[in-house]
Amino acid sequence: MKACGKVHKYGDNVDTDVIIPARYLNTPDMQELAQHCMEDIDKDFDQFLKMFTWNYLQKHFIKQDNLSVTKEEALAEAKSLAAAQFAQYGMPSAPEDMLAGYAEKILADKDQGQKIYEKLYEAKVVEDVKSKIKVTEKAVSAEDFAKLAQAL
Structure with missing residues (x-):
C-alpha cells in the first residue's frame, strides 16, 4: 500500500x-x-503554518542574498519610533540628544530591539524579492482565466 x-x-x-x-x-x-x-x-495551525513558512523564506533570502541590518539602521528606526511616541504625548519636536538616548534604551530592551530588527529585515527581504520579480499585466477572457486557474 x-x-x-x-x-x-x-x-x-x-x-x-x-x-x-x-x-x-x-x-x-x-x-x-x-x-x-x-x-x-x-485552531491556529493554518496561521502558524503561514507564519512559519514566511519566517523560513525570510531566513533563506537573508542568507542567500547576504542581507543585513546595521546598528545605524536600527537606531534610526528606534529614533523614528521614539519621535512618534514623544509626539503622541505633546512633544512634536523632541531634542535630538533626547531621541538618541531614548532610541538606545529601546534597542537595549530585548523584546523591543528584536521587533525593530525583525521589522527591518522583513522590509529588506520584501524589497529584495520585489527586485527579482517582474509583474506583467495581461488581459484574458473569463474562459482563459478559468483555464489558467484550473491549471494551478
Whole structure:
C-alpha cells in the first residue's frame, strides 16, 4: 500500500479529548467525526503554518542574498519610533540628544530591539524579492482565466 499526503507531527502526550473532542463522540457518521479530529489543537495551525513558512523564506533570502541590518539602521528606526511616541504625548519636536538616548534604551530592551530588527529585515527581504520579480499585466477572457486557474 502506498500513501500520499501531508503529515503534521504533534508533540508528545496529546490528550484523547484533543484527538476527538468529547462533544462530538455521539456523532455516528465517521466522516462528520473526521472533520472535527484535532480541531481544538488546530485552531491556529493554518496561521502558524503561514507564519512559519514566511519566517523560513525570510531566513533563506537573508542568507542567500547576504542581507543585513546595521546598528545605524536600527537606531534610526528606534529614533523614528521614539519621535512618534514623544509626539503622541505633546512633544512634536523632541531634542535630538533626547531621541538618541531614548532610541538606545529601546534597542537595549530585548523584546523591543528584536521587533525593530525583525521589522527591518522583513522590509529588506520584501524589497529584495520585489527586485527579482517582474509583474506583467495581461488581459484574458473569463474562459482563459478559468483555464489558467484550473491549471494551478
